Amino acid sequence: MTCQSVMLAGKAIAVVSFLFMLHSGYSAREYLLYSKSIGRQNLSLPIEIVLECLLALAVMTVALVVGVGELKPISYEAEMKRYSIDGMYSRPSFQVFNHRGRFLRPVNNALDTK
Template sequence: MPATLFHRFVLTIGFLSLFHVAYSAAQHRSYLRLNELDFTHLPLDVIIQAFISLFVIMYGVMNVAGDFKEIKASAELENRFWETFKNVPSFYTFSHRGRFLNPSYSSYKGDDE
């Protein structure tokens, strides 16, 4: 499912709500310090808003992230043949010391000497 404008909006609202929860928690702590009260817990509305924001963000991320791949490693390797496992292009070396050791070495195919 492609990420629609609605899902991005939901994700943005979730993050804004989570930032508001953090600001409310900091505001509550500063209120307790000013009134010299002990901190026991956050107010219930802040905790509820934090959980709702968390679930809204999870919903938005799952729809914006796109399709997930399988975790199984064999799912990606099912279509490969045994001969292709030894053929690793990242180990190809085209610039090596052979041209310096042999004066008649030609690095280009089709060069006539």
């Protein structure tokens, strides 16, 4: 099996397990509404609904881990290998045109005219 088919199968299994989790939530709601309507005070859920939810959660977790694909490195060195030094420092955010150098050495026009 190729990596693409494994990722697709993992995503499909995750969707099916999500539907099972929605079903367990709906079943829990219906059970609690039924219990209140007949006047039962014990509002604990049946073990079948709890197991369905936990099993769907476990299967969905494994399917999402399998279906995510290849992870990218998050180290600084791996990210900086993609850029050259010229590309890093030629960004417009490093170019400053409004600096205070003109105030440090004022131009005196009277001295420049000889």
